[in-house]
Amino acid sequence: MAKPPLSMKPTGWFQVAWSDEIGVGDVHRMTYFDQEMVAWRAESGELTVMNAYCEHLGAHLGYGGKVVGEVLQCPFHGWQWNSQGRNVCIPYQDRPNRGRRMRTYPVVERNESVYIWHDAQRREPYFDAPDVFASFEDGRGAGDYYPQQRLFRGGLELHPQYVLENGVDFAHFKFVHNTPIVPVFTRHDFADPVSFVDFTITFEGDDGQNIEDVNSGVEAINGGLGIAVTKSWGMVDNRTISAVTPVDEFTSDVRFMVYIGRPETGAGKDPARAERKAAEFGREVIRQFEQDIEIWRHQRYSDPPALAPDEYEGFTAIRNWATQFYPELYASQKG
Numbered sequence: 001m002a003k004p005p006l007s008m009k010p011t012g013w014f015q016v017a018w019s020d021e022i023g024v025g026d027v028h029r030m031t032y033f034d035q036e037m038v039a040w041r042a043e044s045g046e047l048t049v050m051n052a053y054c055e056h057l058g059a060h061l062g063y064g065g066k067v068v069g070e071v072l073q074c075p076f077h078g079w080q081w082n083s084q085g086r087n088v089c090i091p092y093q094d095r096p097n098r099g100r101r102m103r104t105y106p107v108v109e110r111n112e113s114v115y116i117w118h119d120a121q122r123r124e125p126y127f128d129a130p131d132v133f134a135s136f137e138d139g140r141g142a143g144d145y146y147p148q149q150r151l152f153r154g155g156l157e158l159h160p161q162y163v164l165e166n167g168v169d170f171a172h173f174k175f176v177h178n179t180p181i182v183p184v185f186t187r188h189d190f191a192d193p194v195s196f197v198d199f200t201i202t203f204e205g206d207d208g209q210n211i212e213d214v215n216s217g218v219e220a221i222n223g224g225l226g227i228a229v230t231k232s233w234g235m236v237d238n239r240t241i242s243a244v245t246p247v248d249e250f251t252s253d254v255r256f257m258v259y260i261g262r263p264e265t266g267a268g269k270d271p272a273r274a275e276r277k278a279a280e281f282g283r284e285v286i287r288q289f290e291q292d293i294e295i296w297r298h299q300r301y302s303d304p305p306a307l308a309p310d311e312y313e314g315f316t317a318i319r320n321w322a323t324q325f326y327p328e329l330y331a332s333q334k335g
């Protein structure tokens, strides 16, 4: 395997599960950022993500750990840990161990996803995870769309930044996704950790059409390197979330989600047929994303890349923007 030249310990929000994979009382095992972790859901519904090994004598809490009300109880000696990672009970002592703490991760549940904040320097979150609905501020929400369709591909040899760079890579659309003409970018805003990219694109018509005549496009919001949300206009109404999370020094898990807009009510359509059509279109959007995955998973990151003059601005902007999510790189540049 080839280790990517980019750090697999970037800072930001990253998806580690879907909310419905972890019910009340469940203890869910997972590995991200080279750490064994558990996610457990308390009686109240609150979800906690913490490192998996008990601070007492190191039992793995994902094998026999039990949710008791609002705490997680270790299978080995029954010590109980709360959502802050604090020990609240040693069953055979009159007081808990107040000094030791399990490492917990800031967590948000949004758009049916579980996102954790990862930072090697353990800073608190300094930007927000994007929301596939609210972030576009158009008043539309999950109720305006059919249920989420999903793709999960685990343990692929790729880096989150490959996926993000796709967002400025106008030339690949024609070759990977068979668009008739090359899209045109109308916005590149890389001023903040949450960045914005808009482009005009069409999947219809022939290669003789003019991009100025195209009346459809995509708006993308990148919340750091881990999560990107998109909204389309002028075509079948769809929103997507792509989320790439490093597992270890070599591989990442990829999750991709699509929502297709419901037709206006009373449009005189057959609802079952409309839903079938939507599901079909969702599968097509997922298939397009899988075409990208086939490239990314075999790619070797090129640095510096051989860019065409027209590519220079977009790739330079996104690569400069990305450096802020690698604390070690950032520290060495400052120092």
Ligand code: FES
Pocket: 054, 055, 056, 057, 058, 059, 074, 075, 076, 077, 078, 079
């Ligand atoms: S190892 Fe967890 S309570 Fe002893």
Ligand SMILES: [Fe+2]
Pocket: 166, 172, 176, 177, 292
């Ligand atoms: Fe793509």
